[in-house]
Amino acid sequence: MKISCDIIKDLLPLYYDNVCSTESRKLIEEHLENCEECKAELKKYDIEIKGVNNMEEANLLGKIAKKWKNDKKTAFLKGTALVSMIGGILCVIAYNVNGSYIDKDGFLVESFGFIPLGFLFAFIALVSVIILAFIAIIRRYKRR
Numbered sequence: 722m723k724i725s726c727d728i729i730k731d732l733l734p735l736y737y738d739n740v741c742s743t744e745s746r747k748l749i750e751e752h753l754e755n756c757e758e759c760k761a762e763l764k765k766y767d768i769e770i771k772g773v774n775n776m777e778e779a780n781l782l783g784k785i786a787k788k789w790k791n792d793k794k795t796a797f798l799k800g801t802a803l804v805s806m807i808g809g810i811l812c813v814i815a816y817n818v819n820g821s822y823i824d825k826d827g828f829l830v831e832s833f834g835f836i837p838l839g840f841l842f843a844f845i846a847l848v849s850v851i852i853l854a855f856i857a858i859i860r861r862y863k864r865r
């Protein structure tokens with residue numbers, strides 16, 4: 722039985738998706754062996770569908786990149802908060818370890834520098850934690 726190219730072309734999507742009957746499949750394969758035009762048509766399907774898959778992949782990659790970027794942002798904030806907390810604590814420790822004494826001229830010598838520095842660290846840590854909490858709240862809100 723000789724089938725026309727038009728019929729084969731109609732069946733090609735089914736053939737490509739592997740949803741046609743074994744009978745049709747056999748007919749299409751037989752026809753494809755002897756018909757370059759329909760073979761080319763089938764190849765076109767392959768390219769088109771691969772193109773769609775690539776687009777989906779690109780979307781997925783975009784989403785992952787976005788998520789990764791967000792995670793990087795929160796990771797940076799967490800790092801900042803942690804470093805600032807440690808810095809603040811170290812300032813308090815350094816201030817207490819250095820202590821204060823009165824030198825021979827009667828001046829009070831203290832490591833004054835550590836006080837504003839400690840406050841600065843504490844402030845940065847506080848701001849980072851607040852932003853992190855804010856991000857966490859927004860994310861939870863979005864998920865609903």
Ligand SMILES: [Zn+2]
Binds near residue numbers: 756757758
């Ligand atoms: Zn053909």
